[in-house]
Amino acid sequence: MPTGEQESRQRIRDWYGLESDVLVEIEREVIGGDNGANGYTTRAQVDDIAARLRLDGGMRVLDIGTGRGWPALCFAASFGCRVVACDVPIEGLEVGMRRARHDGLDRLVGFVAASGEALPLRQGSFEALVHTDTLC
Amino acid sequence: MAFITIHPTEGLSAAELERAIKNGPPEVWAEAPHEEMLASAGFIDVEAIDVTTAFSQTQQAWVDGWREHEDELVDLLGTHALEERKAERQAMRSAIDEGLLRRTLFAARIPEIHADKGQRR
Numbered sequence: 001m002p003t004g005e006q007e008s009r010q011r012i013r014d015w016y017g018l019e020s021d022v023l024v025e026i027e028r029e030v031i032g033g034d035n036g037a038n039g040y041t042t043r044a045q046v047d048d049i050a051a052r053l054r055l056d057g058g059m060r061v062l063d064i065g066t067g068r069g070w071p072a073l074c075f076a077a078s079f080g081c082r083v084v085a086c087d088v089p090i091e092g093l094e095v096g097m098r099r100a101r102h103d104g105l106d107r108l109v110g111f112v113a114a115s116g117e118a119l120p121l122r123q124g125s126f127e128a129l130v131h132t133d134t135l136c
Numbered sequence: 137m138a139f140i141t142i143h144p145t146e147g148l149s150a151a152e153l154e155r156a157i158k159n160g161p162p163e164v165w166a167e168a169p170h171e172e173m174l175a176s177a178g179f180i181d182v183e184a185i186d187v188t189t190a191f192s193q194t195q196q197a198w199v200d201g202w203r204e205h206e207d208e209l210v211d212l213l214g215t216h217a218l219e220e221r222k223a224e225r226q227a228m229r230s231a232i233d234e235g236l237l238r239r240t241l242f243a244a245r246i247p248e249i250h251a252d253k254g255q256r257r
Contacts (some may be wrong), residue, residue: 008162022208026201030194040194040239041140045187049138052183052243129137133161133239 009089016068016091036068036095041132046071047078053128055079062086062126064116067098067135069109075130076100076108084126086112086119137179138243140187141170145238152236159231170242179244188232190241195229 017036024034032043033037049071055061057080063072065087072085073096086092100106114120116134142164143249157165166173174182188252202209202222209218 005162018212020208022205022212026198026205030197030201035212038198040191041141042190042194045140045190045241046240049183049243052138116156121158131139133140133142 013059013089013091016089016095016121033070033074035070035073036092036098037070039067039070039133041071042075043074045132046074049130050075050079053130055081055128057081058123059127060084061128061130062119062121064119064129064131065110066092068092069099069111071130071132072096072109073103073105075100076105077092077103081108081128083109084112084121085109086116087113097118137245138241140239140241142191142237142239143170143233148236156236158232159227160237161228162172164237170240174242174244178246180247182244185241185243186238187241188238191237192229192232195225195232199225199229 016036019036023036023038027037028034031037031039031041033046037054053059053061055075059079059081061072061075061083063075063083063085066072066085067089068088069085069092072083075081076083079088085093085096090113093113097106097111100109100111112120116131142161143166144160144164146169148156153165171182171184197250201223202218203227206218218255228237232239
């Protein structure tokens with residue numbers, strides 16, 4: 001019998017495996033993005049975060065709990081940041097990686113399968129850290 | 137660092153907290169206020185910006201968007217899964233509007249470390 005946590009993880013994996021034009025259309029209308037996010041962080045809030053962190057092209061940013069790459073891909077596309085985007089579900093990271101390649105952002109965005117509790121990253125590697133509704 | 141998080145409103149009764157946790161996203165409960173946890177981890181200049189109103193509006197926009205595209209979503213997700221997800225979003229929206237859940241943008245920084253002296257400023 002699966003536990004609540006297992007069910008929750010499976011549900012997230014199933015969701016990340018879904019790709020459809022209608023979901024993207026709704027996402028554009030609701031949060032102003034098209035990276036397969038289904039949360040509450042709007043494009044305006046991503047811009048607010050970027051302004052508070054003074055993001056620019058020279059910065060290295062860590063996005064914990066990136067899902068399919070929101071807002072990591074947006075930071076790279078809009079501000080030229082180098083971003084490491086990490087999360088646990090591989091299904092979401094795969095979608096994000098494909099999108100990064102498609103948009104020519106794969107030189108700027110790297111995807112890492114890791115939990116925020118045990119990041120395989122050297123301390124002090126980033127100037128900025130972001131997470132949006134991850135913990136939650 | 138900047139992050140956005142959903143959390144139960146401070147000062148809820150035990151029954152209200154239970155409803156906030158039930159209707160909120162997974163892991164919505166935290167052991168201590170975020171400001172306190174940030175301070176104990178060494179962060180300074182902590183800013184907390186309430187984005188609950190936008191949270192409620194965004195949640196409603198998801199419900200409206202799904203309603204508008206219901207036929208296509210039934211084909212994609214199936215009736216049961218769609219109804220389940222809509223019900224969850226509506227329950228969360230109600231919890232937000234009843235003041236049980238909040239969403240906050242936190243920004244904070246770690247003091248700079250000077251390698252020569254190993255001192256933070």
